[in-house]
Amino acid sequence: xxxxxxxxxxxxxxxxxxxxxxxxxxxGTGFTSVSSYVTYVLREIIAEDEVPEEPFxxxxxxxxxxxxxxLGYLE
Amino acid sequence: MISPHGGKxxxxxxxxxxSREEANELPRLSVNLDESRDLANIAHGVFSPLxxxxxxxxxxxxxxxxxxxxxxxxxxxxxxxxxxxxxxxLKEGDTVALFYNDTPIALLNVEEIYTYDKKEYAxxxxxxxxxxxxxxxxxxxxxxxxxxxxxxLLNDPPTKFPQYKLWPKETRVLFKExxxxxxxxxxxxxxxxxxxEYVQKxxxxxxxxxxxxxxIGKKKKGDFRDEVIIAAYDALxxxxxxxxxxxxxxxxTEMRYAxxxxxxxxxxxxxxxxxxxxxxxxxxxxxxNFYGPFDAHEIFYEYPDLKIEPLFFRSFxxxxxxxxxxxDKICPxxxxxxxxxxxxxxxxxxxxxxxxxxxxxxxxVADAILQFDNPFVE
Numbered sequence: 387x388x389x390x391x392x393x394x395x396x397x398x399x400x401x402x403x404x405x406x407x408x409x410x411x412x413x414g415t416g417f418t419s420v421s422s423y424v425t426y427v428l429r430e431i432i433a434e435d436e437v438p439e440e441p442f443x444x445x446x447x448x449x450x451x452x453x454x455x456x457l458g459y460l461e
Numbered sequence: 462m463i464s465p466h467g468g469k470x471x472x473x474x475x476x477x478x479x480s481r482e483e484a485n486e487l488p489r490l491s492v493n494l495d496e497s498r499d500l501a502n503i504a505h506g507v508f509s510p511l512x513x514x515x516x517x518x519x520x521x522x523x524x525x526x527x528x529x530x531x532x533x534x535x536x537x538x539x540x541x542x543x544x545x546x547x548x549x550x551l552k553e554g555d556t557v558a559l560f561y562n563d564t565p566i567a568l569l570n571v572e573e574i575y576t577y578d579k580k581e582y583a584x585x586x587x588x589x590x591x592x593x594x595x596x597x598x599x600x601x602x603x604x605x606x607x608x609x610x611x612x613x614l615l616n617d618p619p620t621k622f623p624q625y626k627l628w629p630k631e632t633r634v635l636f637k638e639x640x641x642x643x644x645x646x647x648x649x650x651x652x653x654x655x656x657x658e659y660v661q662k663x664x665x666x667x668x669x670x671x672x673x674x675x676x677i678g679k680k681k682k683g684d685f686r687d688e689v690i691i692a693a694y695d696a697l698x699x700x701x702x703x704x705x706x707x708x709x710x711x712x713x714t715e716m717r718y719a720x721x722x723x724x725x726x727x728x729x730x731x732x733x734x735x736x737x738x739x740x741x742x743x744x745x746x747x748x749x750n751f752y753g754p755f756d757a758h759e760i761f762y763e764y765p766d767l768k769i770e771p772l773f774f775r776s777f778x779x780x781x782x783x784x785x786x787x788x789d790k791i792c793p794x795x796x797x798x799x800x801x802x803x804x805x806x807x808x809x810x811x812x813x814x815x816x817x818x819x820x821x822x823x824x825x826v827a828d829a830i831l832q833f834d835n836p837f838v839e
Contacts, residue, residue, distance in 0.1 A: 416762065426765055427765075429532075429765050429766040430765035430766060432766065433765065433766030433767075433768055440469070442630065442633075442634070446630070447634055450630060450631050450634040451634060451638065453631065454631060454634065454635055454638070457624055457627075458624070459627075459635055459708065460635065460638055
């Protein structure tokens with residue numbers, strides 16, 4: 387690893403009451419800090435926004451089906 | 462259908478004669494068969510969203526955080542090592558032809574050449590620096606520099622099993638045609654015993670389709686040979702699997718034996734194939750005693766954004782008292798009633814040319830294995 391590599395973390399502000407609530411919630415769990423808990427929750431939420439897959443073109447799909455039939459995967 | 466990892470199925474193919482001929486005029490790097498297979502895995506989207514070998518930023522993030530530089534989960538470095546001599550003759554911006562024997566497999570656009578610390582790599586990825594670990598032993602043989610950059614595939618590498626070779630684009634169409642909205646993927650490097658079958662069928666109970674995806678590639682001594690795994694699964698499918706809800710296709714890449722980190726990597730690849738669920742067994746992708754039996758389960762809790770659902774299974778055994786295949790969670794009886802699906806025992810019997818007991822392995826599967834003089838990697 388390169389020396390002096392910048393760690394890619396930044397600070398966000400949350401209400402102190404929420405921070406304390408999270409501190410209480412993570413006691414006895416695998417989370418070691420409020421930051422790790424908040425990171426976990428945000429990653430879970432952000433992942434929900436993943437772009438839906440672009441469908442294959444009709445031509446592409448037909449070509450694939452032909453190969454699948456030739457291999458015996460489709461009748 | 463589940464989105465590919467990162468949202469887009471990567472396709473980096475150029476099978477034109479012109480490009481293949483031009484490759485002969487370019488500076489060359491040699492790749493071995495396993496590297497050729499991984500180039501094809503990148504180009505056909507198995508490793509989506511990777512478009513080539515990792516540049517330093519991605520490589521270091523993967524080691525440090527188990528994520529790419531853009532925060533997407535990724536746990537195994539995908540890299541090409543080069544020598545000092547290669548480093549001196551190549552420069553950033555060059556296009557290099559990657560040759561397997563005399564065949565140009567891919568073009569590589571050199572974006573970055575960088576050094577790396579093998580000890581740190583081993584500690585982060587394999588959780589050990591012991592050269593007794595096969596993944597570490599392989600790593601220590603690698604050259605001193607890594608080259609990163611996007612690749613374009615010119616030729617598919619050779620395969621011994623073309624009739625089982627499916628790419629993510631093909632499995633995605635296949636699952637759609639079969640009407641499977643939920644599909645569970647099963648990774649294996651073994652011929653199936655009854656315990657495997659039980660896990661697969663238990664998972665299939667809850668989803669529309671089962672995709673058995675044996676890993677074909679470099680393995681360690683004592684593992685089942687590739688052709689044996691295929692023959693054994695063929696027998697199992699013929700006699701014991703419903704044709705409309707189970708299918709078999711191979712994945713050609715080497716085993717890294719990186720335990721928990723490799724379990725995440727295995728799940729990502731199956732997500733790209735279109736699987737919504739992934740079976741994670743006891744000591745998944747482990748070797749020897751390097752990992753705890755359920756380390757590969759626990760690591761999934763660090764990845765809430767993985768999107769493919771892991772299905773965790775414990776060890777199964779046959780209980781003489783229950784009269785069925787069970788695990789310690791559902792069976793109250795003591796060890797005296799247990800018949801374990803011991804890989805070692807099964808190997809011993811097969812090596813002697815004997816069928817393992819039917820409680821451990823289907824006779825048709827055993828017979829398929831026993832057709833081979835030596836079913837194991839030497």
